[in-house]
Amino acid sequence: MERLKSTDPKRIGGVAIRGRLGNGGMGRVYFGVTGDGDPVAVKVIRDELLGRTEVRARFARELDALRSVQSPHVAPLLAASDESEERPWLAIDYIRGLSLKELIEERGPLGAEQTATLGLLLTKALADIHAAELLHRDLKPGNILMGREGPKVIDLGLAAFLEGPTDLTTSEARLGTPVCMSPEQINTPRELTAATDVYALGSTLLYVLTKHFPFQDQVALVLLHKISSPNTQPDLGGVPESFEPLLRRMLAFDPAARPAVSELHSWFEQMVGNQLSTAIRNLAVTTYVERDTDPAEQIPPRKPPRKDLSTVAPPGSVIHRLAERLRNNYASTARF
Incomplete structure (x- = not known):
């Protein structure tokens, strides 16, 4: 977390803003505390983009998506601005943990059993998003936060209708994150199905297992x-034998060749076995790394005051005389 700058707001809605969490292509995310003391992540449109109709439409789409999706595996919407406000904002539950990308970068790949448990929970998240007749379109390790109770999917800024073309796909719009992007997001971005989220999940799980993308x-x-x-062909080097056939299907070029979300759920459930609750608890315990929510603690300590060179330099030396002159000049001007 970074300290607030002088140009940052001190309050958004009823939330006291305490620090910066990050910046995206179109938005900025702040850490804040509600009047009841609950930590939240507050997202706003960057100042220079407030006048762009497409950006405001995408923000409104994300807000509608968060209101529509009901899932224990998606970070929930807690509050949002009124439609009449000139500077829209939304606040979601603050997940005090690393992103999946940060976790793998810091600790390395997960094993097959943990990855199967993670895959099961993320499949449930996708099922809930699709049940709201939406596509996520930007599922990736950076958009999955590893919370105290397990993974939470965030950032529905590219969410689109499950049926029919999206009105937010233009030549200026970002279609997704390339390393997790399905072929059809590049070739036919207006003809996406749930299979595009399956591909992104396959890319994410490949990264979790091997620390590289397809x-x-x-x-x-x-x-x-x-x-x-x-x-x-996607690079499946380093994938455990038990995962290789499934990931190859999830990353198939043809969307029709990929497994459905319901099939993925059954496969992961079978792999996890009868100890599902234990597996979920173990995943949460081993992947949860608590973030520091106090930006003041992120500030490097002040440098110690410089030593008075006149006390360490030999008397009569050039450095000694210069230090004395500077000290005397400061003493004479300090009175004013």
Whole structure:
């Protein structure tokens, strides 16, 4: 968490703003505390984008999606601005844990059993999102927070209707995060189905197991070409044998070849076995790393005061005389 800048708001709605959590392409997220002392994450549109109709429409879409989705595996909406407000905002439950991406970067890949449990819970999240007749369209390790009670999916800013084209896909709109983007999000972005979220979940679980994505390249255009071409195959190196057939199907180029969310749920449930509650508890315990919510504690300690060079330099030396002169000049001007 970062300290607030002088230009940042001190209150949004009834929330006291305490620090910055991060910035996205279109929004900024703050850490805040409600009047009842509950920690929340408050999202706003960046100042320079407030005048853009498409950005405001996407923000409204995210708000509608959060109101529609009821799931224990999606961070819930707690409050939001009135439609008449010029500066829209929304507040969701603050998940005091690392993102899945941060967790894997810091601790390395998870084992097959933990990944199966994670896959089961994320499949339930997708089922709940799809039950609200929506697509997430941007599921990725960075949009999954590992909370005290397990994973929570966040950021429905790219949510779209499950049936029919979205009105927010234009040449200027970000279609998703390339490393987790399905081929059809590049080739036919107005013809997406639930299979695009299945692909993103497959990319996410591959990263959890191996710390790499299906396709990688430093050049964005080359990466997009690899993803969108039927002639390139995803890199499944390092995947446990038990996961390889499933991930290959989830990452199939043809959306129709991917398993349905209900099939994924059955597969993960079978892999986890009869000790589901124990597996979920163990996953939460081993992946929960509590974030520090006090931005003041993130500030580096003040540097110790500089030593008076006149006390350490040899008397009569150039440094000694210069230090004395500076000290005397400061003493004479300090009175004013």
